[in-house]
Structure formats: C-alpha cells, structure tokens
Amino acid sequence: MRGVKAHRPETRWATRTIPFVLAGCIGFATYVIIQRICLDYFLFSWQQPTIAFTLLGFYCVFLVLMILTYFRVFFAIQLNPGVVPLGPKADEQTNTRRRDRRRRRRTGGRRRSHTGSEDDVEGDLEAAISYEVRPDDNPDSPGLEEFYSKDVFVCDTDGRPRWCSTCCNWKPDRAHHCSEIDRCVRKMDHYCPWVGGIVGETSFNYFVQFTFYTASCCLVLIVAAALCLQSLASRGSPVDGLVIAVLAISSFFGLFTFTMTATSIRYILLNLTNVDYLKSKSIVHQLAVRVPRGTPPGINYGIISYPLPKSTDEQSELTSLRDQLATRTFAIIKTEMGENPWELGPYRNWKSVMGNTIWDWVLPIRGSPCASFENNESFYEMGPLYPRLRERFGLPELNVVKEASERKEFEKRKERQASGTHTQDS
Numbered sequence: 001m002r003g004v005k006a007h008r009p010e011t012r013w014a015t016r017t018i019p020f021v022l023a024g025c026i027g028f029a030t031y032v033i034i035q036r037i038c039l040d041y042f043l044f045s046w047q048q049p050t051i052a053f054t055l056l057g058f059y060c061v062f063l064v065l066m067i068l069t070y071f072r073v074f075f076a077i078q079l080n081p082g083v084v085p086l087g088p089k090a091d092e093q094t095n096t097r098r099r100d101r102r103r104r105r106r107t108g109g110r111r112r113s114h115t116g117s118e119d120d121v122e123g124d125l126e127a128a129i130s131y132e133v134r135p136d137d138n139p140d141s142p143g144l145e146e147f148y149s150k151d152v153f154v155c156d157t158d159g160r161p162r163w164c165s166t167c168c169n170w171k172p173d174r175a176h177h178c179s180e181i182d183r184c185v186r187k188m189d190h191y192c193p194w195v196g197g198i199v200g201e202t203s204f205n206y207f208v209q210f211t212f213y214t215a216s217c218c219l220v221l222i223v224a225a226a227l228c229l230q231s232l233a234s235r236g237s238p239v240d241g242l243v244i245a246v247l248a249i250s251s252f253f254g255l256f257t258f259t260m261t262a263t264s265i266r267y268i269l270l271n272l273t274n275v276d277y278l279k280s281k282s283i284v285h286q287l288a289v290r291v292p293r294g295t296p297p298g299i300n301y302g303i304i305s306y307p308l309p310k311s312t313d314e315q316s317e318l319t320s321l322r323d324q325l326a327t328r329t330f331a332i333i334k335t336e337m338g339e340n341p342w343e344l345g346p347y348r349n350w351k352s353v354m355g356n357t358i359w360d361w362v363l364p365i366r367g368s369p370c371a372s373f374e375n376n377e378s379f380y381e382m383g384p385l386y387p388r389l390r391e392r393f394g395l396p397e398l399n400v401v402k403e404a405s406e407r408k409e410f411e412k413r414k415e416r417q418a419s420g421t422h423t424q425d426s
Helices: 009-045 049-079 088-107 121-125 144-148 204-234 241-270 274-278 312-316 321-326 346-354 358-362 385-392 400-425
Strands: 152-154 162-164 169-171 175-178 183-186 190-192 197-199 286-291 302-306 328-334
Touching: 009 049, 009 204, 009 241, 049 197, 049 204, 144 169, 204 241, 204 346, 241 274, 241 346, 286 385
Parallel strands: none
Antiparallel strands: 152 286, 162 169, 175 183, 190 197, 286 328, 302 328
16 A cells, blocks of 8 residues: 655655655764764774774664664555555545646646635645545445454444544544544554654554664764763863764754653553553443344443344344344443553563564564454454453353354255255256
C-alpha cells in the first residue's frame, strides 16, 4: 500500500524538510567526532589511540544501526503505513478529488475557497473529507463479515463494530482515526515528521530501534565531546567551537530520543500505544463476545446475532436448519474502567511488538508479530482478562466441536438427499 500524506500543508512541508535537517545534523556530528575529535586531537595531537579508536568503534556501529533503522521505519511508513482501507463511499469521493486535482494541474488552475481567497491546491484536494454518514445498515455491508467471523471484537452499544464516518468503513479493533492523514490506522501511535509519517503497528518496532540507536549515538558524541573539552582545558588550549556545537546538538537530540525510547518501551510492556495510554485510565471497552446459538439475553448483557436480518419480518423466518447453523450469536459486554483486554504480560507484550528473538529486537529484520496475527478468535491476541470477562458475566462456553459436528452432519444429509434425488431421476 502506498504511503499517505498529511492533509495540512504545514505538516507536509515539515515532513519533507525535517529529514534533511536530521541528515545535516548527522553529517556535521560525524565530521566533528571522526576528523576533529578522534583523529586531530586524540590520535595525532595527544597520541591517545586507545580512546580515539574506542570512540570511533562505538560511534560507527551505532551510526550504521541508526541509519539502517531509519530507512527501515521510513520505507515501512511509505510502503505499508497500516491504514484501514476506505469504504466504497469514501473511496469514490477520494477518486473524484484525485481526478479533479489532475484536471487542475493540467489547466494550471487554482481553487478559490468560500471566503474568496486562493487555497493551496494540493492541501485542499488532500484535505479531510468529513462525511455525515451513519453506520451502514446493509446486513451485507462490505467488511462486516470479517468481524462476526471472530469470537470477540470491539463493538458499539448496538453490537455492531465501530463505524468511522470519515473513512465510511467499519473500524477494526485498536484502530484510531488520525487527524493528520485523515485515515484510520491500525494500532496508531503518533504522527512523526522525523520519520516521514504515521507510526503504527507496521512501523512501531522499527521506530523504537531507531530512537534507541539515535540516543546511543548521541551518548557517544556527548562522551567524546566532554573528554575532548576536558583535555583541552587541562592543556590550557582554547575551547573548540565545533566541539561545543556537537555537544549542544547531541545533548538536545539525545535527551529527546532517550525520552521517546523510554516512553515507547513502557507502552510496549503495557501493550498500549500512545493514543491508548492517553485514555487508558478512563476507557471502557465494549466487546461482542460469541456465545452458543440461541443464548438469551442476560441480566447484564444484551444479545445480537449475525448475519443481521435484512428486515424485521425476515428475523422470524430464519427457521431453516441452514440458517440456524449459519447464525453466530454474541453477548454485548463491557470491561471495567481502565481494563486492557489485550494485556498479555510484559514479556509476551514485548514479543508481540518487537519479535520473538533477540535478533528481531536489535536488528530491523522482520515486522511486528501483532501486525501479521491471524486467529479466528480475535483481531489481536487476547489476554487473561478475556476468560475472566466470560466468567464475570456468566457467559456460557462455546461448544465448537458440537457446532462443527452439526454443520458436518447437515452437509452429509444434503449430499444424501441430492444423491437420492439423482437416483430417482435416473
């Protein structure tokens, strides 16, 4: 999937410009530590090769890892940002605007806003499309089956999945709508112009690696600059302005990236994103939990059955065995405030984002396991809270074996009936 752009001109220009600023700072710092500090001072002037080559070794290793992880997170964001596909209505409007943009570029025209002033054409055409659209009432709504084929999913009060009125689509579990790019993003963390766009489930592990190696580079720079300035002072030499500049730059970026790394690691260990954490103390998750067919509503939970009936009259007509076997029933329940259904424990939380081996943790090789998680139970692996919720609300346990046996017996019966009919005709 192609990368998505921010719809505000200032954000787009910041995203395009900041990487060059970052590259300039890295180039300047690399020149100063290698040429000025390690070679000119420690190696040639002061004859301290041990310090010079030790600093060079650590810096070069972290520099290479920083560059590798930067390009990994950048291209992950550009090629697979983890956005949720637009619904048919939103997709149609987006295609219309793209055609309008191409037509304006060919004619060289600019669009005037309702205030009469000329707007930025690209910004206007990539701007958020705000749809006042209620959830799709079609029982065969595209994408709906993806939810009720699971055993549990996040839902609204009516038992249907959450609906995004801007993207005109059902919102998967743990997806949030990003105001910068005006799209829903799976496990969205934040929009970062430093790495080229939105950081989500497909890029978060690479982002953490990048900030860690950047902080490590900055630490080496700070140590090198401090040792150099101390040696200059002890020898009565004048202060080197370039070394002072590197110390200031590395201190600023080092503090920033260390804070980002520590914060991100904390989120990983809690199985939260930045967006999740901001409301983690007060949020209540509403879940549709699958229960056996025919389960009646309980005292503290409602019931919804899928596929949804096409009309109120049809609901009473779903009496055929085929319809009964195809029905899936869900109880609509709520967690307590602040409970996290996806909390797996610190170690499993870590592995779900950073990978299963230490090589995945330190090298930008593979994406997060949570981004490729496939399971009939849920969109993301559920933690110990899930069985506790079933027990808390007194939900009957599923008899998957029995349901599968019923369907198998039904299919055999249909085959025998078809075979008998064919024999009579012969």
